[in-house]
Amino acid sequence: MDSALTWVPAELLLGGHEKPAASGRRFAVHNPATEEILLEVADAGPDDAAQAMDLAAATQADWSATPPRQRAEILRRAYELVEHHRDRFALLVTLEMGKPLAESHAEVSYGAEFLRWFSEEAVRINGRYSAAPSGNGRILVTKQPVGPTLAITPWNFPLAMGTRKIAAAVAAGCTAIVKPAPDTPLTMLFLGSVLAEAGLPDGVLSVLPTMDAAALTAPLLADRRLRKLTFTGSTAVGKSLLAQAAGKVLRTSMELGGNAPFVVFADADIDAAVEGALAAKMRNGGEACTAANRIHVDNAVRDEFTEKLTARMAKLNVGDGTRPGVDVGPLINERQCSKVGELVDDAVGKGAALLLGGRPEPGRGYFYPPTVLSEIPSDARLLTEEVFGPVAAIAGFDGETAGVAAANATEYGLAAYIYTRDLDRALRVAEQVESGMVGVNRGVISDAAAPFGGIKESGLGREGGAEGIEEYLETKYIALA
Numbered sequence: 304m305d306s307a308l309t310w311v312p313a314e315l316l317l318g319g320h321e322k323p324a325a326s327g328r329r330f331a332v333h334n335p336a337t338e339e340i341l342l343e344v345a346d347a348g349p350d351d352a353a354q355a356m357d358l359a360a361a362t363q364a365d366w367s368a369t370p371p372r373q374r375a376e377i378l379r380r381a382y383e384l385v386e387h388h389r390d391r392f393a394l395l396v397t398l399e400m401g402k403p404l405a406e407s408h409a410e411v412s413y414g415a416e417f418l419r420w421f422s423e424e425a426v427r428i429n430g431r432y433s434a435a436p437s438g439n440g441r442i443l444v445t446k447q448p449v450g451p452t453l454a455i456t457p458w459n460f461p462l463a464m465g466t467r468k469i470a471a472a473v474a475a476g477c478t479a480i481v482k483p484a485p486d487t488p489l490t491m492l493f494l495g496s497v498l499a500e501a502g503l504p505d506g507v508l509s510v511l512p513t514m515d516a517a518a519l520t521a522p523l524l525a526d527r528r529l530r531k532l533t534f535t536g537s538t539a540v541g542k543s544l545l546a547q548a549a550g551k552v553l554r555t556s557m558e559l560g561g562n563a564p565f566v567v568f569a570d571a572d573i574d575a576a577v578e579g580a581l582a583a584k585m586r587n588g589g590e591a592c593t594a595a596n597r598i599h600v601d602n603a604v605r606d607e608f609t610e611k612l613t614a615r616m617a618k619l620n621v622g623d624g625t626r627p628g629v630d631v632g633p634l635i636n637e638r639q640c641s642k643v644g645e646l647v648d649d650a651v652g653k654g655a656a657l658l659l660g661g662r663p664e665p666g667r668g669y670f671y672p673p674t675v676l677s678e679i680p681s682d683a684r685l686l687t688e689e690v691f692g693p694v695a696a697i698a699g700f701d702g703e704t705a706g707v708a709a710a711n712a713t714e715y716g717l718a719a720y721i722y723t724r725d726l727d728r729a730l731r732v733a734e735q736v737e738s739g740m741v742g743v744n745r746g747v748i749s750d751a752a753a754p755f756g757g758i759k760e761s762g763l764g765r766e767g768g769a770e771g772i773e774e775y776l777e778t779k780y781i782a783l784a
Contacts, residue, residue, distance in 0.1 A: 308398075312495070313342055316499075318355070318506040324347050331343050335399075335636060335668065345512065356480065359479070360478075366448075366477075372426055375422040375474070378425065381470075381501035385411065392407075392414075392490065393411050394407070399489050404625060416751040418470045443783055450530030452472045452529075455533070460587070461483065467767060469508065471774065477530075480508075482520060483512055485512060486636060532548050538559040538760050541560075558762045560592060564710035564719050564720070566707075572722070580595060589692045597696055598696060600697060601700060605697070616659055646685050658675040660674030671692055683696075686712075719740070721744075723744070738757065738758065753768045
């Protein structure tokens with residue numbers, strides 16, 4: 304693998320072409336495992352946003368008129384190119400985000416699948432034609448691209464969160480401007496170059512890294528040519544963006560914060576539940592919106608579950624994700640590392656039992672050890688705030704009703720997990736849990752072919768699945784005599 308990164312664009316991608324920022328400013332991207340600078344990239348500002356918007360608006364009509372099959376073939380070529388560059392993408396994700404290479408390869412597979420999935424969905428955009436029930440004419444319903452789209456992506460899955468938005472927009476016939484997270488812009492810049500190589504026409508896609516998100520996005524959100532905003536990130540930022548989008552009644556899709564419950568009932572297969580909890584908690588080192596944030600275990604089996612999960616967590620190796628044998632990489636930055644520590648200290652200070660970890664080793668890199676806490680008091684911040692780190696917080700309950708109540712005791716509703724051998728209970732509880740996605744006896748639920756999204760303060764809209772492309776389409780009714 305080439306670690307020199309000479310193949311990564313370091314400038315802005317404006318309509319598919321590399322250009323320096325209008326201001327000439329640049330910013331450094333760091334490796335969270337070593338704190339070393341990986342690359343300095345162009346820092347986009349309002350002038351660059353204006354140029355990207357001009358390109359997106361000027362290209363929209365031609366791109367929306369492009370035959371769906373042609374759009375599909377571009378996405379299919381992009382899928383094949385991402386697979387061809389698999390090692391480079393995986394290395395890039397590990398270097399700028401920190402996850403172990405094995406997990407980065409899994410993200411490449413997951414991210415590439417959105418390109419393949421939406422290449423197939425591009426040719427299945429359907430309408431309908433029918434007689435009006437009153438007999439006074441015909442009803443024609445068509446689907447059209449929403450139009451120029453602003454996509455704001457997070458740092459935790461720098462490839463997959465990009466392909467999930469870009470592929471759907473491209474398949475629907477929308478032009479797009481992408482603002483990647485400043486911690487992880489390199490993967491998105493490389494993806495943009497790969498899409499250009501796949502034949503995406505000039506002007507369809509721009510990638511604008513920046514250290515000043517508000518200065519870049521505010522003029523775009525105020526521009527009447529922008530028709531769609533899609534965002535993945537925190538609920539607080541999502542609410543701010545929704546307020547800005549309200550001024551123009553922009554179409555929005557929001558994948559926001561989570562506080563996923565992992566509920567283990569007394570009749571569960573405990574060994575399977577432990578493995579599921581490990582996957583749901585430790586995927587991406589816990590830095591995932593779908594990560595199990597609260598583990599609620601029936602008191603009848605809590606001791607057994609806690610002992611086994613603690614033993615499994617203790618075996619995980621922490622280190623630089625580029626090295627073999629590493630299971631858990633660094634957190635993304637010092638700020639996130641400090642936040643995780645604060646939440647653990649808060650719980651312990653209020654009476655939680657620290658069974659494993661909780662004490663980071665000094666040295667370079669933003670590492671936090673796998674940590675297990677039990678006897679979590681009801682006022683611990685861990686139960687109400689998204690941890691985004693390798694911390695398993697275990698609390699007990701008695702009976703099904705109490706388990707469901709514990710799962711729903713949050714303003715969030717993105718993902719939830721339940722473990723039980725009883726099929727009736729599984730379906731009953733899955734329907735009662737207030738969440739957009741529910742995993743039954745499985746700890747990983749993400750799938751390009753399934754709709755991803757939440758309810759309550761976890762967001763609006765869905766990404767992936769047959770539903771994903773609808774977020775980028777308008778429905779038009781034509782009344783025929």
